Amino acid sequence: LSEDAIYRSFDFGDLASLLMVETRLTARNEQLSYGADMPMTAAGPDVAAFEAKRNDPGRDLLGDRQRGWIRDTLAASKAAGRPWQVLGNQVVMGRVQGPDISKLASRIEIMALMAGLKPEVRAQVQQAQQLFSLGVPFNLDSWDGYPAGRERLYAAFADAGVEPIVLAGDSHAFWVNDLKDAAGRRAAVEFGTSSISSPSPGDHVPGVPLGAALTATNAEVVLCDQSAKGYVLLTLTPDQARAELRTVSTIMAKPYRAGVLKTFTVAKTATGLGSLVES
Structure with missing residues (x-):
């Protein structure tokens, strides 16, 4: 590997x-932004033009060389008889559409939520809602900003004959995806960790059930929690x-209580991974 190719693997x-x-x-191609990359017309945002840009086949996070290395390393792990392949990855991989709160709450409930926000935050939420009502992604700096590259990665998983566990961070929220x-074929399962102390998008809109809205909106999202702080402990056995x-109960004071928000298990099967089960 060259000096700049810092990707690497560890066998346990x-x-x-x-x-x-x-x-x-x-x-990595530079991330898109709705402000700079969503064309505006007299009729409003040109979502089709934006989606064409987002789905550009050239957009990628990994590159061909690293993707080939991933495929070959996964295949070698499977050939060696190891039951688990785990991908340590920086950003959320699951498909996450921004939630259209108007479909999840009544007008009165939404007005009450908005009334509890600071004026500058309320304006940002209203702007986001206008975009999310069009069915666009929640975060363009995640894999949702690189859908063609994500499909190429999923094809590498399939070529290696494995369904890995994907780990993610960066979002400051918990995810189980x-x-x-x-085509709707199972590619992997994903566990995303929250931050230790940094705020999530949900922390900026107190009173808005953002995690629940994201879970309700997206078929791939089994759980999203935008409030809790901590980490994911992943324990592997052969099966x-x-x-x-x-x-932790609080990050605002030294006294705190440690706890477990949720626990999920997934079994290893002859053909890949079993279903995600909350236990």
Whole structure:
């Protein structure tokens, strides 16, 4: 590998392989933004033109060389008889559409929520709502900003014959996602960790149930929690993966209580991964 190719892998006996990928420096196209990249017409936002730009086949986070390395390393891990392949990845991989709150709450409930926000935050939420009502992604700096590149990665998983566990961060929120390719085929499962102390988008809109709205809106999202702070503890045995979403009761004072928000398990099967089960 060259000096700038910092992706690498670690094998844990006959149990698992961990692939640490690089998505920020060597092959990443600059993220899109709604302000700069959503064309405006007299009739309003030109979503079709924006989606054409977002779905540009050239948009990528990994590059061909790293993607080939991922495919080959996953295949070698499977051939070695390791039951688990884990992808350490920087940003959320699941498909996450921004929630249209008008479909999830009554007008009176929405007015009450808006009334509780600071004026500058209320304006940002209203602007986001106008966009999300058009069915666009929640976060363009995640894999949703690079859908063609994500499909190429899912094809690499399939070529290697594995359904990996994907780990994610960066979003400052907890996620449990059941990942599917564009044809609806199971590609992987994803566990995304919250931050230790940094605020999530949900923290900026107190009183708005953003995590619940994201979960209700998106078929791939099994759980999203925008409030809790902590980390994910992933435990692997030959037959099962267990993800504990570990939290603290407060980050605002030294006294705190440690707890577990949710625990999910997934079994290893002869053909890949079983269903995500809350336990």
